Amino acid sequence: MSLTVAALVNWSAPTAQAATATSITVDGNGTGRTFDGVGAISGGGGNTRLLIDYPEPQRSQILDYLFKPGYGASLQSLKIEIGGDTNTTDGAEASHEHTQGVVDCNQGYEWWLAEQAKARNPSIRLYGLAWGSPGWVGSGSNTFFTPNAISYLTDWMGCAAQHKLTIDYLGGWNERGYNATWYENLKSALVAKGYGATKLVAADDNWSVADAMAGDPTFKSAVDIVGVHYPCGYVNGAAIGNKSDFKNCPSTSNAQNLGKPLWASENGSEDAEAGAVAVARAVNRDYIDGRMTAYYNWPLVAALYPNTYFAFNGLAVANQPWSGHYSIAKTAWVLAHTSQFAQIGWQYQDSASGYLGGAQSNGSYVTLKSPNHSDYSTVIETVDATAAQTLTVHVTGGLSTGQVHVWGTNLKSPNDSEHFVHTTDVTPSGGSYTLTLQPGYVYTVTTTTGQSKGTATSPPAAPLSLPYSNNFETPATTTSPKYFTDMNGAFQTAACGAGRTGTCLQQTAQTTPVRWTNENYYAPYTVMGDESWGNYTVTADTMLAQSGAVELLGRIGMQGRNDNGLQAYHLRVSSTGTWSILKSDVVNSTWAYTTLASGSTTALGTNRWHTVSLTMQGATISATLDGTALGSVTDNSYTHGRAGLGTADSTSSVNGGGYQTQQFDNFSVTPGSNPIPTxxxxxxxxxxxxxxxxxxxxxxxxxxxxxxxxxxxxxxxxxxxxxxxxxxxxxxxxxxxxxxxxxxxxxxxxxxxxxxxxxxxxxxxxxxxxxxxxxxxxxxxxxxxxxxxxxxxxxxxxxxxxxxxx
Missing domain, CATH: 2.80.10.50 (Trefoil (Acidic Fibroblast Growth Factor, subunit A))
Structure with a gap:
């Protein structure tokens, strides 16, 4: 008997032949490492920012697709950034402790996200990791491995407790190596503070940490899990590893002999759609090649503005909170092929995991069995195969020999109706069955039930129309104003100063942070709006609480990788009265500034309110202060883009100044006329x-x-x-x-x-x-x-x- 369903999988007798034939035995008595789950990462940084500003029901729909069991990606673990007021890839996340000893557990959006994940999946595991931190943590240097950092982390753990969240795993400093003594001291501090159940992960970097642990019993005892980033290589060819399509995912003998779980604690950095093929390889091959038992995709979701470098990576794209538009990507369905069919605590079966026909080019398969020693699931990928092939499965050792259910995703198809489809059910004969596998697919064969594919649909995309205004009096979901996303520093709503009543926007990071990125200009700024905006005026009331400068930004375009440069116009006005219209650009992966116009006016001073405007009309860029023209210039470099606010030193364009507590109010963007000539x-x-x-x-x-x-x-x-x-x-x-x-x-x-x-x-x-x-x-x-x-x-x-x- 044979059966064909939607051209996804064919069932046939065990004697069926194909270009390549593979036979495996799924044995209930087989051995293998314990599965630690499929997760994703919110952080590193700012990639989830716009999700919290989505309207309902779209916000809940996206969250369901990410976290609800048996519905979408069904994530089993969530890693969240411990915000540090500094850019950590495509944005900055607010710290819970801008200054030492002043803890605010309601900053940022990661607690909200963790709460939403827990509400949908009470069993989800939570994992915290720092990329950067406020400057005081570094004790005067750009390092996280200080005693201050240990108290900073235990304070963050206290915030988790306030939010009634248990942190299952905690890391050190993302991709910045390790300090064995620091980890040992952190472990002791966690135990002393009552957080001894939290497991330490080291070092969220490379395999060298395993070598150090192998030669240092005290360090080995302090660390519970070896977490490595991009063990399959790095798709963009950065310093973390060589350019890779995730075909090879090895660990080391030292790592495998430690007796510790090995994790791909960050992988991905892939386009949400096109990268699904590489992710499909990695999820299986992490275990086959390197015995890694957990996979964390970076990032969770592309809820960030599309002018950023990694704007379309993740499991979903959600960059239009004003329209509610979003899309669920193929990468989500690739992960669902594991996460919906095996739970944390299941066991890999080494004898039923490997490469089809013994060749990587044919594809791979891994098998996991449940703790009840009855259910099992086999996840198969054929993304590199060029012809159909057969897989014959023999079931023994007490595992169920009843009907199996087959799910498939055609990764070559852009059609969502061919992603994560229940294709057929097969009843084994004498404990055996054969599947015909088509090239370019991910399959899961399982004895379990309860899987499904979400049915919510997105509204169409639409631009954010002008005029737009925000007086910061209407509370947003967090202390970050609606649609504003910080790129450095921490812009949060606060009580207005200098005699003004109500709520204003304040830059609250007061010292240069411990930085994760390496940009040559890292003053605080925040952006918002629509890239289709062309001719407009951006206006804000400003108050310099300290000597320094404030900025208005306009026609914001592409941002360099890790904030290394920005295409934008800037109006900078200082407390001394100096002003300039600047053009920033991305040149050789760094910030490049050109002064287009400059001058001096009456000193603004401190603790006084002023109104500043930047107008872009065609090629004319002009500025006003308190209704009086400062100057104008002709420049046609940029024609469209978002608006923003910033703080800076009064003169320098290549530094880390601007970490003062300046305030803004009555932000508005008003349209100009006749945008662009035909x-x-x-x-x-x-x-x-x-x-x-x-x-x-x-x-x-x-x-x-x-x-x-x-x-x-x-x-x-x-x-x-x-x-x-x-x-x-x-x-x-x-x-x-x-x-x-x-x-x-x-x-x-x-x-x-x-x-x-x-x-x-x-x-x-x-x-x-x-x-x-x-x-x-x-x-x-x-x-x-x-x-x-x-x-x-x-x-x-x-x-x-x-x-x-x-």
Missing amino acids: RSGAVRSGISGKCLDLNTGNTTNGTAVQLYDCNQKPGSQNWTYNPDGTLTIGGKCLDVVKQGVTNGTPVDIWTCNGGDNQKWTQQADGSLRGMQSGRCLDDPNSSTANLTQLDIWACDGGANQRWTLP
């Missing part, structure tokens, strides 16, 4: 001699938009860039097919309908960023071939993504 002509590629081309000039909906030799044919290459961000030809719009947001989605021509999938913002590097997807118009693989259909891809600044508008 321009027509050829759109030239960064690939020499090539242009944006409409195939044969055919304006039928769905006609491919392609790369072609520049030839000035009006019907094919005479594009018009319009004030609303559309690119039109023949009355039709350049369109992302079916409103796709994933890497590789093609572009075509379609009737203009006002959708964000038809709007494009040109960045300072020449790239055209899609307003809906946040991805850039892309020439696949930098092809020079005529007729190459263009698509969208994560923005990387390459010549194949640079376009010169008419």
